[in-house]
Amino acid sequence: MSKTTEKHRAKDDEDLDEAGSTDEGNDDGEEEAKATATHGRGHAHDDDDDAEDDGAEPEDPYWWAPHAVLSALVLVGLLGFFGMFNKTPLARLAAPVAPEPEEHEPAASPPPAPTPPRPSQTAQAPREMFGAKHLLVMYKGSRRAPQNIERTKDEAKARATEAMTKAKADPTKFADIVKEYSDEPGAGQRGGDLGKFPKGAMVPEFQAGLEKIKVGEVSDLVETAFGYHVILRTQ
Structure with a gap:
């Protein structure tokens, strides 16, 4: 190899x-x-x-879940309190509601009817005004006749008729006729002038005799409880 x-x-x-x-x-x-x-x-x-021996539980990875649910419930409650889920204004929700009466409480009585006004409170139409002069022939026993009056009723009537005839003949001399014939105290100084007065201020017989004549006219004899009157209407 x-x-x-x-x-x-x-x-x-x-x-x-x-x-x-x-x-x-x-x-x-x-x-x-x-x-x-x-x-x-x-x-x-x-x-x-x-x-495990120490007794410690293992850490839960979902520990945050209960806190999140509780926070959501609180948020929903706050939104509901401020009316986010209701269209009713807060002013209406806050308006006080009157409590219902209990069974033992008597029902409220209706308000009393208005009191009608008294006659003195009602507006009155202005009363018709009159003006007049007059002479008065009195007799014994007539109302407010002086003690020195001794004439009878017939004598008083005859005297008043004589005065009326003169006054009708010449109304301008009415004041002089009053001085001569009238028995009313103080009539001569005033010429029998009564001034102005409302309707109804005089006795009814006098008022009726006055309304029968026109302004400037002399009336017929008007008998009242005071005696016999002759009237000259001035208003």
Whole structure:
């Protein structure tokens, strides 16, 4: 055998030895990795056992869920309080509601009817006004007749008729006729003037005789409880 052939064979043997060493090294590495992993799992299992031995519960990954639900409920309540889910204005919701009467409480009585106004409070139409002058012939026993009057009723009537005739003949002399014939106290100084007065201020017989004549006219004899009157209407 030649030297060259032996060299080649020796080189091949060396390569085989290196490959074998490499395979053994790889096998040793795999076994070491497996042992490390097994050891790691052993430590993890030991840690879990230690945690269980200490009585501590494992941490819950959903611990935030109850807090989120509670926060959502509070938010919904606040939105409902401020009327976000109701179109009714807050002013109406805040309006006080009258409590319902209890069964033992009597029902409220209706308001009293308005009191009608008294006759004095009602507006009255202006009363018709009159104006007049007159003379009065009295007799004994007539109302407010002075004690010095001694004439009878017939005598008083005759005297009043005489005065009426003169007054009708010349109404402008009525004041002078009053001074001559009238028995009323103070009539001569006033000319028998009664001034202005509303309807109804005089006795009914006098008022009726006055309304029968026109302004400026002289009436017929008008009998009242005071005696016999002759009237000149001035208004």
